[in-house]
Amino acid sequence: MALSHAIMTALLEDQLSGYELTKSFDTSLGFFWKASHQQIYKCLRDLEQQGLLRSEHIAQEGRPDKIIYQLTDAGHAELEQWVFGESKFRESRDDLYVKLYNLTPDNLSHMRLELEQRAETTRERLQLYQRIQARHYAEPTALPLRKRGVALVLRAGIAQCEQYLGWIDDCKQLLGDAY
Amino acid sequence: MALSHAIMTALLEDQLSGYELTKSFDTSLGFFWKASHQQIYKCLRDLEQQGLLRSEHIAQEGRPDKIIYQLTDAGHAELEQWVFGESKFRESRDDLYVKLYNLTPDNLSHMRLELEQRAETTRERLQLYQRIQARHYAEPTALPLRKRGVALVLRAGIAQCEQYLGWIDDCKQLLGDAY
């Protein structure tokens, strides 16, 4: 299960509650790894049972109590080891590609619309990444090693968005003059 | 379940057995959608039960019998409709990105190695795509609409590979001069 390692990674710097993790999985690491709150809460309990995390119950006023988690020594060790394991390359499994195999005059305008929607969300995402990059990762060679890793992930995100937008333009060209 | 639609799509042109589908999912559509034979056989049975596919039992000499499947009218109709539904954008969920968040001097050389392995498999894949493109999709504006769709998917694959290779070069640069 790689979600556990993504969660442990998110806990490297801060101790966080399930709720906070869920939110950070909507941004940051979550740009590359989506997870629902149900998955995260479950995974946290499992990791605690395995001794990789330690929890603390925090009473709060005016809002529900929360449970915050932090890495144990065993958790740190596990993460460090995990990095050395093999990781395989998963396919994207995007419906859109399957749909394109089904392109017909009937659905052509619908496909153009879907492509435009993808372009729109991709543009938004790209802007967000670029803002984060400009703010925190503008000078990657000046960063400590771990931050350089994060900077590279961000670059991957940016490059993917740009590539995707270019491809959508290609699609529009090739579909635009059809029928 | 989008796998069913990927399978139905593969059956648009030919009638195929589970075994043949499994192989074509190792190539072609399978570049964008991986599935194991267990998944495929099960899905085929389910689709037949739903009346979207029809099967035929073929006795063979010198090799096992096989069951070939083809789309029914209901299957065609279902596929046509499905294209009009919403499809959402899934994240890549790649371990490698999570690992990069864990970059340390200790694992730096391992990370370089993993990046190089990715580059190698990506280069092979890219060459394969380019060969297919040159052979069958060299002149996309001359193709009928459905083939244009396929050509676009192939272009997406090529552009992704190129982008990925460029990113790996970036990584090497930023990690190469570290420590």
Add this chain to the structure above:
DNA sequence: CTTTACATGTAACTCGTTACATGATTAA
């Protein structure tokens, strides 16, 4: 007065992977 944010959970289900199983034929 309704929605959003905070905070955590259960249950059912679908999707996907891994391991195991069978058995013939053909090529190295």
Add this chain to the structure above:
DNA sequence: TTAATCATGTAACGAGTTACATGTAAAG
């Protein structure tokens, strides 16, 4: 004789989604 190709399956498990459930407080 060992491995690969052909051909189809079961079973167990792990990962991920969707629906449902609860309850307070602040903001609109």
